[in-house]
Amino acid sequence: MACRTRPDEGKRIGSPIVHTPSRARRDRRIGMDxxxxDEKRKLETRLEELRANxxxxxxxxxxxxxxxDLKENAEYHSAREQxxxxxxxxxxxEERLARAHVIDDNSRRAEDVVFLGSTVKLREVSSGDVDVYRLVGEASRDPSSDVIEVTASSPMGEALMKARVGEQIRVKAPRGIKTFEIVELL
Structure with a gap:
């Protein structure tokens, strides 16, 4: 789903549309997450809260x-549903934590390569709009954040994974293919 090009060389890296499963999808199928x-800590905290409740x-x-009478006892049915x-x-x-593989900052191979947990500034080539994205394992659903979270298994996440600063990525979106340039890692 992604095609990368180096702007300085103008050479295409990979094919524009990938028909084989991405690494993220393949790893999820074999049970790796x-x-x-930070995501692991949040899951562990939530698990402790649920167990304490x-x-x-x-x-x-x-x-x-x-x-x-339990048939008409709304409080009982509400508590059971909860x-x-x-x-x-x-x-x-518990299942997610059991199959989790934690990617920490030390496992990154190079400073200019996007990995899980990276925050990147992207410029959409056609419009020039610049936005900040974070590549995550699972979106936190935090609307107060100024960073747009994309999961590693999404088309944008697949295109970003292991891309380098200065490269352009192509993402298949509902309204067509969009091209983004990786401006910097934050």
Missing amino acids: FLTP RPRLSQRIAEARALG QGLEEAEIRRI
Whole structure:
């Protein structure tokens, strides 16, 4: 899905559309999940919160059960539903952490190469717009951040992975192929 060119050489690196699975998708299929140290910490913190909430939910269910008829007991059904949602999230996080491979800053091979956890400034070639992106394993869904998060398995993430400063990447987007230049790593 991505084609890289070096502006100084004008040579194309790779093909414009890749039909084989990306490394990120291939690794996810075989059970590997890449995380930054910060993403791993956030998952572990969330897991601790959910586990700590188990006794409170059990108590809430017991209190609601004591109120009587379970068929029309909204508090009981609400607590049971919440328990089911939290248990599902616990399982999802535990599975993700079990297959996680943490990519830390020391594992980066070169200063000018984009890896998981990198924050990069990109310029869209056609419009000249400049935005800041962060390559992540899983988006944090933090709307207050000024950085646009892209996952490694997205078309933009696949194009960015292992690209270098000064290269141009092509990304297949819903409205056609867009070309970006990697201005700098932040």
